[in-house]
Every structure is written in structure tokens, then in C-alpha cells.
Amino acid sequence: MQLTSGFWSFKTFAAAVELGLFTRLADGRAVTLDEAAADLDIHPRAADMFLAACASLGLLEKDGGRYRNSPLAEEFLVEGRPHYFGGFVRFCDHREYPAWHRVVDAMRTNRPLTWDPATQDSVFAAEDPEMMELFWEAMHSISSFTAAALADAYDFKAHVRLLDVGGGSGAFPIELCTRYTHLSATVLDLPHVCELTQERIAAAGLDEVIDTVGGDFRADAALPRGYDVILLSMILHDWDEATGRDLLRKCRDALEPGGTIVICELLLNPERTGPAPAALMGMNMIVELEGGRNYSETEYLSWLSDAGFTQPRILRFDAAGANGAVIATK
Numbered sequence: 001m002q003l004t005s006g007f008w009s010f011k012t013f014a015a016a017v018e019l020g021l022f023t024r025l026a027d028g029r030a031v032t033l034d035e036a037a038a039d040l041d042i043h044p045r046a047a048d049m050f051l052a053a054c055a056s057l058g059l060l061e062k063d064g065g066r067y068r069n070s071p072l073a074e075e076f077l078v079e080g081r082p083h084y085f086g087g088f089v090r091f092c093d094h095r096e097y098p099a100w101h102r103v104v105d106a107m108r109t110n111r112p113l114t115w116d117p118a119t120q121d122s123v124f125a126a127e128d129p130e131m132m133e134l135f136w137e138a139m140h141s142i143s144s145f146t147a148a149a150l151a152d153a154y155d156f157k158a159h160v161r162l163l164d165v166g167g168g169s170g171a172f173p174i175e176l177c178t179r180y181t182h183l184s185a186t187v188l189d190l191p192h193v194c195e196l197t198q199e200r201i202a203a204a205g206l207d208e209v210i211d212t213v214g215g216d217f218r219a220d221a222a223l224p225r226g227y228d229v230i231l232l233s234m235i236l237h238d239w240d241e242a243t244g245r246d247l248l249r250k251c252r253d254a255l256e257p258g259g260t261i262v263i264c265e266l267l268l269n270p271e272r273t274g275p276a277p278a279a280l281m282g283m284n285m286i287v288e289l290e291g292g293r294n295y296s297e298t299e300y301l302s303w304l305s306d307a308g309f310t311q312p313r314i315l316r317f318d319a320a321g322a323n324g325a326v327i328a329t330k
Contacts, residue, residue, distance in 0.1 A: 007097075012053045014093035017086045021054070022069055022077035030066035076145075083145040085320070091138030099287045106286045113287050123238075123289060124190060136169050136196055142321040143171035143233065149319035150264055151179045154327070156229070159183060159260065163227040165217050165251065166235040170197040172264075174204045185210045188217060188224060217247060223254035230255055233264035234321050236300070237281065240291030248307040255330040261309060263326040268296040278323065300326040 016022065019040045025031065031039065037047035051067050054060040059073045069078070076085040099106075099113035106113050115123050156162075156176055160183065164173050167187035177183050187197050191214035201210045213224055218239075223230075230251045236244045251261050266278035273279075282294035297314050304312040309328035316324040 009057060010097070011093075012050070013057065013059070014089055014097075015050070016054055016059060017077065017089045018093070020079075022059070022073045022086075023079045025060075025067070025069045026074070026078045028068060030063065030068040032065050033067075036067060083141075083148070085141045085145070087134070087137035087141035088139075088320075089141075091134050094134060096284065096287065103283070103287055110286075110290075112289055117290055124193070133196075136193070139234075140169040140171045140200065143168065144175060146233070146264065146319040146321035147172040147175035148179075149317045150233075150262075150322070150325060151176055153315055153317040154262065154325060156180045156183055159229040161227045162186070162229050162231060163188060163224060163254070164231045164233070165223065165247070166232070166238075168193060168197065170200045170210060170212075172231060172233055173210045174200065174206060177206055177209045178204070183209075186224060186227070187212045188215050190214065190216060217250070218243060223250045225254050226256065227254065228256045228259040229262065230259070231262050231264065233262075234266075236263060237265055237285060237294050238289055238292045240293075241295075241299075241303075243291065244295075245303050245307065248303055248309075252307050252309060252330055257330060259330045261304070261328050261330070263300055263304075264322045265300070265324070265326070266294055266322055267300070267314070267324050267326070268294055270296055270298045272296050275323065297324070297326060304328040 019042070021040065024039055033047055033051060034044060036051055037044045040047065042050065051060060055062055055067065058070055059077070060067045061070050075081065076083055078084065079086060095114055102113055111117065112123065150172070157180060162173060162176065162183055162185040164170070164185060164187045167173060167189055170187045173185035173187060177185055187194065187210065189197065189212070194212040194214045197212050201207060201212070217223060232247070232251070236247070248261070255261065266281050268278045268282070269275065278294045285292035285294065301312045304326065309330060312326060312328040314324055315327055
């Protein structure tokens with residue numbers, strides 16, 4: 001029953017984000033049922049069941065006849081907060097949820113459903129500006145919290161210059177350079193993505209610390225040099241094994257001697273039987289991408305060794321976008 005009705009929870013959650021419920025209740029505001037119905041412009045009957053459902057999911061708390069944000073919602077679901085997660089919820093609701101209705105078609109054809117490979121170079125192309133804006137908002141949502149978890153788990157004090165390959169909106173460098181003030185960073189991504197990244201960097205007040213380089217890490221013969229740590233966060237699962245192995249070779253060539261590579265992912269176990277978040281993200285790759293899949297920790301360890309890295313090891317932590325990092329040295 002939990003498996004069957006899982007979409008009830010998601011669509012309740014997505015509706016709350018779409019209506020701006022948690023932002024309306026920011027900073028301890030509490031509302032009655034009638035006030036919520038009026039604020040959200042929904043029918044009182046629906047409001048009664050809707051608020052009860054949100055409370056049952058741990059998103060709201062009820063005190064007497066008033067509802068307020070739970071601590072979880074206050075931290076992650078109020079727009080403008082550092083780790084606002086609503087962007088990812090909206091992305092999944094508007095883009096991925098409709099495509100998942102036809103997941104069997106994707107499995108039979110081995111073709112993504114959220115974009116057309118016949119007319120677009122990749123899922124990251126800029127043909128649909130509105131959807132791309134939603135996509136990068138979603139990636140920033142999930143990456144900012146994951147970056148904080150990585151910063152807690154791995155000590156970047158020994159590093160000076162970070163290259164974030166496919167760094168998107170710059171969430172990881174923004175978090176890491178804020179935490180480790182001696183660190184500078186470069187985000188390598190497609191030119192149209194770098195425009196967005198520069199806006200995020202400026203908003204964080206880190207223009208002097210983080211820069212961007214436009215490029216295509218698949219097509220370019222080499223990566224920028226002069227870095228003692230390279231980050232691949234939620235990148236390798238987007239591509240097939242051959243592309244991943246080639247990128248690791250480029251990373252090793254670009255790194256300074258003694259430098260470190262950090263692969264941050266939802267890692268499958270060696271048997272490829274879980275954990276569920278990693279395995280289900282792999283299912284999402286069927287819907288979203290041509291060659292992507294979630295790989296096991298042992299596969300990454302093998303790839304790194306084959307690429308000439310030494311001392312490959314696993315660092316485990318718990319975050320929205322990753323359950324660990326695979327780390328190795330040049």
C-alpha cells in the first residue's frame with residue numbers, strides 16, 4: 001500500500017510548494033483553517049484535508065486550532081532560505097512526474113521522455129529557457145544541501161584551488177568557499193549555464209573567489225589546469241561508462257601532482273541491490289537521459305584505478321543528492 005500510494009504524498013507535498021504554503025507561514029506565523037483557505041484560495045473542505053495531510057507528513061505542526069511550519073519546513077521550504085528545496089520539488093512535479101507516467105515506454109525504447117535527442121544535443125541544452133531555469137533552480141536546491149554535507153565530511157583545508165566540473169549554478173563552490181575561506185574555485189560548464197552561475201556567485205558576494213569557464217567537458221580535449229582538487233558532483237551518473245572513464249582520464253591529466261579527485265554521488269552498493277535512493281535515481285535516468293545510470297561504489301573505485309589514480313577510498317555521508325564520495329589521489 002505504501003508503494004502504491006506514494007504519489008499521494010508527493011502530490012500533496014508538491015501542491016503545498018506550488019501554493020507557497022510554507023513561505024506564507026515563515027517565521028512562526030500560525031493560521032486557522034479558515035485563514036489558510038483564504039490565503040491559499042482553496043475551498044475550506046479541501047483546506048481541512050490538505051492541512052491534515054501536510055501535518056501527517058511532518059511538514060506542519062498544529063497547536064490548538066492553528067497550523068504552523070514544522071522545523072523541517074521552516075529550514076528547507078521557505079523561499080530565500082540557504083537550503084531552499086522547493087525548486088527541486090517544482091522541477092520534479094512539472095517535468096519528471098508527467099514523464100514517469102510513461103516509464104515503461106522509456107524502458108522499451110531506451111529513449112528519454114523529458115526531451116528529444118533528435119532535436120537537442122543533450123538534456124542540458126538551452127532550447128526551453130523556462131524549463132532550464134526550473135532545472136537549474138532544482139539543481140541548486142539539491143546541491144546546496146549536499147555541498148554542506150560534503151563540507152562537513154571532507155576537510156578541504158589541504159586544498160587551495162578547486163575545479164568544479166559541470167558545476168552548474170555553483171552551489172558547491174559557494175558553500176565550500178564560504179566554509180573554507182582560503183579556497184578559490186572555478187566552475188566549468190556550458191557557456192549559457194555560466195551566465196546563471198555568475199549571477200549566483202555575485203549574489204553570494206564571492207566574485208573575487210569563484211570564477212567560471214565556459215566549455216564542454218565531453219567534447220573538449222582537456223580540462224583547465226592548475227587545480228589541486230577536482231570535484232565531480234552528480235555528474236558521472238548522467239553519462240555512460242565510456243564517457244565517465246574518459247572524463248576521469250581528463251581529470252587526472254589536469255590535476256596538479258598530488259591533487260585529489262572527489263566524486264560525489266548516490267552510490268549503489270557492490271551488489272547493486274540498493275540503497276533505494278540510489279537505485280531509484282537510476283530509474284529516473286531512464287526517463288531523463290540517454291546513457292546515464294547510477295553506478296556502484298566498486299565501479300567507481302575500479303574506474304579511478306584504471307585511470308591511474310591511487311588510494312581510492314569511500315567517504316560516507318547522508319544528503320539529498322549523495323550518500324557518499326569516492327576520493328582518490330594523483
